[in-house]
Amino acid sequence: MTFKLPELPYAYESLAPYMSAETLQFHHDKHHQAYVDQANNLAGEGSKYAGKSIEQICQEAFAAKDQPVINNVGQHYNHIHFWQWMKKGGGGNKLPGSIEKLVTAYGGYDKMRADFIEAGKTQFGSGWAWLALKDGKLVVMKTPNGENPLMHGASPILGCDVWEHSYYIDYRNARPKYLEAFVDNLINWDHVAALAEGKV
Ligand code: MN3
Numbered sequence: 001m002t003f004k005l006p007e008l009p010y011a012y013e014s015l016a017p018y019m020s021a022e023t024l025q026f027h028h029d030k031h032h033q034a035y036v037d038q039a040n041n042l043a044g045e046g047s048k049y050a051g052k053s054i055e056q057i058c059q060e061a062f063a064a065k066d067q068p069v070i071n072n073v074g075q076h077y078n079h080i081h082f083w084q085w086m087k088k089g090g091g092g093n094k095l096p097g098s099i100e101k102l103v104t105a106y107g108g109y110d111k112m113r114a115d116f117i118e119a120g121k122t123q124f125g126s127g128w129a130w131l132a133l134k135d136g137k138l139v140v141m142k143t144p145n146g147e148n149p150l151m152h153g154a155s156p157i158l159g160c161d162v163w164e165h166s167y168y169i170d171y172r173n174a175r176p177k178y179l180e181a182f183v184d185n186l187i188n189w190d191h192v193a194a195l196a197e198g199k200v
Pocket of ligand 1: 027031079161163165166
């Protein structure tokens with residue numbers, strides 16, 4: 001497949017003050033674009049990955065320990081969803097029905113929120129904090145660099161990018177404050193529900 005940078009689903013200014021236009025300009029236009037360019041060089045048309053879905057490529061590259069593809073196609077997949085996992089006026093504990101069920105079975109919203117933030121705080125160096133489905137159940141995960149739950153036998157439904165490029169302009173070194181703002185003010189639960197229900 002040919003990988004393409006998706007447009008942001010909102011204006012650059014719309015997530016402020018929780019995520020600034022400047023952060024989104026660098027993060028989307030520069031960082032994500034670089035992953036797209038590398039993904040096309042490494043796993044685009046003419047490569048052994050041609051004709052496969054991005055989810056399949058993530059899994060096959062991880063199984064084959066193909067680190068450059070894990071990094072760049074993984075990050076492309078992660079960012080395609082990351083932009084959609086946020087919206088103006090998002091976050092908080094008003095959950096779509098399908099997600100509320102999963103969260104209740106997990107142990108409730110407060111436990112899920114605390115565990116997700118803790119996963120992001122304790123991911124040493126660059127990586128991601130996740131909610132994923134494994135054997136039909138909600139799990140909290142963390143992964144380094146460009147990895148994602150697809151590579152670890154689970155289906156991601158929510159991810160927060162904890163690479164410094166995602167928060168350093170707005171929060172400097174305060175990763176926990178960024179994670180709290182993401183959960184309380186930015187999450188687009190509709191996209192989380194769409195993934196959980198297999199609609200994306
Ligand atoms: Mn990023």
